Amino acid sequence: MDKLEKMILEYGEVREGNILKVDSFLNHQLNPVFLYQMGEEFYRLFKDKEITKILTIEVSGIAIAVMAALIFKVPVVFAKKTESLNLDKDIYAGKVFSYTKNKEYNIMISKKYLDNNDKVLIIDDFLAEGNAIRGLIDLTKQSKSQIMGIGIAIEKGFQKGGKILRSEGYDLKSLAIVDELKADHIKFRIQQ
């Protein structure tokens, strides 16, 4: 998505440890009109997949997911992060390791909001090693729902998450793939 690449080049800040900060439009301040345009792009990419539900994870996935959901006209469910492992039998629970924060956290969704009739589009803001997405895939498997696609705003193509997920057959589409991330140089993968 050309506009996302332009936004990253104009507003993104590169920090040590392969961190790309896009706080001005995606992770702290939100640009709603641009988020809606990202939603339209996800719709263009996945509109034939008969999506019944969009799944994301708090916090940063929510705004993009809800904009896409407005266009798909389906509900969003966001996985909640919890401090303690919740073993309530009414929930699907899993674990995610965060490299950015160097700790493991628990995630959960209520069984009420995802079941074996659902055709799921997973949406998130970033994909690097793929740990958060892996956690969401685990929850969908518990629910016996079907993953129809995975939509990412910004994929770090130099980390292995995207490559592995595609090799496993997931229909993963990223609106921008960053192949090189340096303070003075960001290189994007050319996509069709």
Place this chain on the structure above:
Amino acid sequence: MDKLEKMILEYGEVREGNILKVDSFLNHQLNPVFLYQMGEEFYRLFKDKEITKILTIEVSGIAIAVMAALIFKVPVVFAKKTESLNLDKDIYAGKVFSYTKNKEYNIMISKKYLDNNDKVLIIDDFLAEGNAIRGLIDLTKQSKSQIMGIGIAIEKGFQKGGKILRSEGYDLKSLAIVDELKADHIKFRIQQ
């Protein structure tokens, strides 16, 4: 807002401790079309206030705020909750006491995204004692921005937050005000 009252009566679950769970459309699963309608209602209520920015707090405020912002065509800034008190000089920082979780947490926003030129609409999902809103007001005061209004989805009218904020002169509008909350009976305040 009649439709919000209907949604609360149909899908809300009353729990001990004056908890009203609206997980099916607002706090875990999100109904994007209905959230957009809430955004339209906030626009109707505050459209003459020359709003330049919508301020909310993670997590539950984000989806409503971004929908309203899509209609106002202004950015959202969401205050982040942090475990440690961050004394970075580039941020506005404050504290919020959560009755629901019985603990105090730190909140922050980057100075980049709020300043003395901003006319702010604060939006949040719930108002009870008003602690989260008080924290957001504190951050806006630090930024010297101007609070033009406060928009709440669901106010618990039997708790004192709303009454105090109105007595201080804030233009506070709630889409639904719950005056009585019992498992078998929810009573709404009649509003114009």
